[in-house]
Amino acid sequence: MENTNSVQFFSGENIPLEMHKVRMVQRLHLPTVEDRLRAMQAAGNNTFLLRNRDVYLDMLTDSGVNAMSEAQYAAMMMADDSYAGSETFFRLSDALHEFFGKDYFLPAHQGRAAENIIASAFVKPGDITPMNYHFTTTKALITRMGGTVVEVFSEDALDSSVIKPFKGDLNMEKLEACVQAAGASKISFVRIEAGTNLIGGQPVSLQNMRAVSKFCRAKGIPLVFDASLLADNLFFIKTRDAECADKTLGAIVHELSELMDIIYFSARKLGCARGGGIVTSDKALYEAMREFVPLFEGFLTYGGMSVREMEAMAVGLRETLDLEVINQTPMFIAALGEALQQKGVPVVTPFGGLGCHVDASRFVEHIPQSQYPAGALGAAIYLAGGIRGMERGTLSEQRRPDGSETFSEMELVRLAVPKRVFTLSQIKFVADRVGWLYENRNLIGGLTFEEEPSTLRFFFGRLRPIGDWQEKLAAKFLADMPNGL
Numbered sequence: 254m255e256n257t258n259s260v261q262f263f264s265g266e267n268i269p270l271e272m273h274k275v276r277m278v279q280r281l282h283l284p285t286v287e288d289r290l291r292a293m294q295a296a297g298n299n300t301f302l303l304r305n306r307d308v309y310l311d312m313l314t315d316s317g318v319n320a321m322s323e324a325q326y327a328a329m330m331m332a333d334d335s336y337a338g339s340e341t342f343f344r345l346s347d348a349l350h351e352f353f354g355k356d357y358f359l360p361a362h363q364g365r366a367a368e369n370i371i372a373s374a375f376v377k378p379g380d381i382t383p384m385n386y387h388f389t390t391t392k393a394l395i396t397r398m399g400g401t402v403v404e405v406f407s408e409d410a411l412d413s414s415v416i417k418p419f420k421g422d423l424n425m426e427k428l429e430a431c432v433q434a435a436g437a438s439k440i441s442f443v444r445i446e447a448g449t450n451l452i453g454g455q456p457v458s459l460q461n462m463r464a465v466s467k468f469c470r471a472k473g474i475p476l477v478f479d480a481s482l483l484a485d486n487l488f489f490i491k492t493r494d495a496e497c498a499d500k501t502l503g504a505i506v507h508e509l510s511e512l513m514d515i516i517y518f519s520a521r522k523l524g525c526a527r528g529g530g531i532v533t534s535d536k537a538l539y540e541a542m543r544e545f546v547p548l549f550e551g552f553l554t555y556g557g558m559s560v561r562e563m564e565a566m567a568v569g570l571r572e573t574l575d576l577e578v579i580n581q582t583p584m585f586i587a588a589l590g591e592a593l594q595q596k597g598v599p600v601v602t603p604f605g606g607l608g609c610h611v612d613a614s615r616f617v618e619h620i621p622q623s624q625y626p627a628g629a630l631g632a633a634i635y636l637a638g639g640i641r642g643m644e645r646g647t648l649s650e651q652r653r654p655d656g657s658e659t660f661s662e663m664e665l666v667r668l669a670v671p672k673r674v675f676t677l678s679q680i681k682f683v684a685d686r687v688g689w690l691y692e693n694r695n696l697i698g699g700l701t702f703e704e705e706p707s708t709l710r711f712f713f714g715r716l717r718p719i720g721d722w723q724e725k726l727a728a729k730f731l732a733d734m735p736n737g738l
């Protein structure tokens with residue numbers, strides 16, 4: 254584990270010590286396994302459809318649920334509410350300029366709204382968009398404009414057991430071959446996703462960003478950087494890349510930012526607020542995107558965001574440059590990953606950002622991909638502990654135009670670790686319940702669709718278990734934990 258705590262334990266124990274204290278709390282409730290079974294079935298076996306009151310630990314995502322600092326809350330009180338020309342906009346623009354060093358800022362209400370603007374401005378029918386890996390909304394929005402996403406991930410990126418420091422890197426040979434085959438004029442842009450959401454939160458190296466940027470500039474292809482998961486990626490660049498050990502986090506961000514033509518982000522993740530935006534220093538690119546902001550989002554000085562959130566974002570971005578702030582999530586993920594590994598549970602290694610990723614294809618080997626192993630495991634983890642994770646596998650894919658399934662290259666259940674939200678005992682509880690489930694994994698069965706939306710089906714599709722495996726799993730839980738908790 255990359256323990257970057259400045260305080261070490263005399264005992265030598267490797268414990269991720271919190272560099273914050275909790276000053277506002279939310280009461281939690283752990284339903285019994287009988288209630289969990291009822292809630293899961295009412296939610297169509299889709300963790301997105303659970304009600305929060307039925308969830309003990311919400312590890313669905315870090316999006317918009319990171320803990321905010323007192324300075325962020327204080328800044329929210331100073332927001333300047335006006336439709337046009339708000340001072341809040343200029344304060345946020347300044348903070349973004351300081352953070353990324355880019356000249357222009359276009360606000361958007363969240364990450365996918367920024368993606369919608371970029372896809373609307375630059376993707377034409379028949380275009381190809383190469384990237385290290387797709388994100389669900391990114392792919393859907395590019396496909397909607399008639400483009401095709403081509404993934405050029407690095408060797409071993411999809412092998413959850415291979416340990417390499419930067420498994421999010423783009424494979425340069427695959428990128429060159431893709432551009433060669435399509436012709437540079439058919440490439441809308443190349444996209445690098447920091448902290449690769451769907452393949453285990455694996456980071457991209459600065460060296461790889463340099464190589465991709467050099468290639469794109471030589472070919473005249475814009476390079477777009479999705480910085481939504483930059484905080485974790487930054488932590489890994491700082492701690493895994495010897496060249497960056499002595500650089501400040503701010504200097505690293507500026508260095509990588511200079512390599513990119515357009516940077517966008519979900520501020521539900523980066524900056525621990527709720528919103529998003531796009532920055533660039535290229536006036537022509539800025540002007541090509543600008544018209545879509547009032548069309549889709551709102552006026553240019555708020556872009557669909559609340560001014561309070563914009564103020565919180567400005568402060569949150571500055572706090573992202575503090576290693577003791579951004580180390581909390583990766584260190585807790587590593588603590589969870591190590592505890593799970595000790596119980597034999599297969600997890601994505603090396604431990605990445607965003608969450609601990611359980612490898613469903615190895616956990617429930619007996620469930621075929623057509624029965625959604627990661628979805629089934631996600632439902633089972635909820636039954637085992639009231640823990641809400643997120644399926645990141647075949648359910649999160651779209652069917653092909655002919656209706657056939659796109660089997661995902663990885664079948665993962667992501668147990669997100671939102672920034673500074675959980676305590677270490679809660680993390681240990683998760684390891685305990687997932688460990689129990691692993692011992693009883695043969696009881697877990699597959700799922701089948703009852704209602705399947707045609708787009709982004711994982712959000713509100715409903716499924717039912719194949720057979721009565723959930724009742725059997727709940728009965729085994731009660732035999733082992735008679736109070737049902």
Ligand SMILES: Cc1ncc(COP(=O)(O)O)c(C=O)c1O
Nearest residue numbers: 363364365388450479481519521
């Ligand atoms: C890498 C990445 N890009 C884009 C998005 C979309 O952001 P939002 O949820 O704010 O629309 C996300 C959200 O999870 C993400 O992880």
